[in-house]
Amino acid sequence: MIFRLFNIIFSIILLQVNICCAFWIFREALNLCGITVREFLGLTAHKAFPGNRRRGLAKRQRFLVRFFQENSADPSQPVRLLRTFGICTLPGLAALALALYAARNADGGTVAFIGNLALLLVNIALAYARGIYKKRHPLDEKTAEMLLAKRGEERKGGRKTRRRNWVVYTLAGAFFFAVLLGFHLTVAGVPGVQPKGIGHQDVNTVLNERGFETANTPTTFWFYDENKLENVCAGVKGGARFEFYEYMDGESTDLVYNSIMTGVAQDMEPDERAQHETVLPGGNKMFAAAAGGVYHLVLYQGNTVVYACSPGTLTEINDILFAIGYLKEK
Structure with missing residues (x-):
């Protein structure tokens, strides 16, 4: 049970690691438009999407494509990066699938562990690819200077604002982790988590x-x-x-x-x-x-x-x- 629990936690952590390791691709797409992440969040905070999962996902994709088309002199590059970002988040879905596999198969620990190690290597490669990309695709001087000025303005909020943001992000991540962990422990039948019932x-x-x-x-x-x-x-x-x-x-x-x-x-x-x-x-x-x-x-x-x-x-x-x-x- 301990090895099984380890694999479930490992997989859920890999889901969040994958988002962190792949997010630089989305940020580079924004850089091509001369927009910072905080600026993007401010511009799109009002946007609401349908509650239906499939319709909501499709509408988000169309919105992002349209956003880059409207805010970039050459939309093809950021749109290509956006699609690459979507592909590079698939290891996160694979990690979630491995967590469910480990929860449902008491004797599937070895398979889940090997799969998690493979996904960890993929995420390390994703993070390493950032440096290669930036060397091969440097921003033009005008855009780089514009982004530097914007980030300088954003940093004027001081440590207090940054600390508050870190607290919010940490709490959101912890809540997301707890929900996923609780669900998979229920599926695995861990005592004290699964609905009570006699055997x-x-x-x-x-x-x-x-x-x-x-x-x-x-x-x-x-x-x-x-x-x-x-x-x-x-x-x-x-x-x-x-x-x-x-x-x-x-x-x-x-x-x-x-x-x-x-x-x-x-x-x-x-x-x-x-x-x-x-x-x-x-x-x-x-x-x-x-x-x-x-x-x-x-x-x-x-x-x-x-x-x-x-x-x-x-x-x-x-x-x-x-x-x-x-x-x-x-």
Whole structure:
């Protein structure tokens, strides 16, 4: 787990390192227009983009291309640098993909580590390329003098302004890092981060203690979201059945719950099914209803889903749910 955690943190840090190592390309594009980064931020601070990710990204790209076309005597060079900058941020996306891979694959540490080392070398090469570019593409004297004067004016804000900016950037970076780390630790199932839920081995123990046969007992709905299904447990006793599904995360357990509920209560209308649902703490739900003399129960909590059925009554099923902590006395 420690090596896995190391790779996740390594990958997330590489995402931010990549942005820092590639940002000089964007800054050089601004230099060709005689504009400083702070000046650019001031000119574009009012600009808003759609909340939709794809539309927003496309609109940002068009805006930046148009900005350089309007502010450069030779737009082809800054636009080319802008496109190069976009390509050079792909290692950051690759780092994010490696973080997710490390989170989802407990035995994928070696692959993730090698991938992270390769991305680190790419970022070092990106940073080193800045010096080569500046030697081969020096700014003309007029533009260089203009930028020098502007940066001199900006520095007049003093240390206090620079210190405030560093604090803001550091806090924003730390927040971004914390959000990504929390998400990937949840996916990895790190104790204390993943939504709380009992494990399949504990459920198996409870079922055995209550006389359920669990050896080689198949589950009914294993094919729902199978790519995220990590562990299952099932037991039968007479006509009663109890099935427990444990997933990598809780992102789609509500969809699995709805699919199972629809399957076992397919003769019910949606409004009728809703009448048999109970909202549990944390936004989770439980469905319980009788069909053909058999009671069916479906429940989801955190990253787990339970399906159970029993002829005549759900008393024993409810006792199991109390025993594993899914139902509590009021």
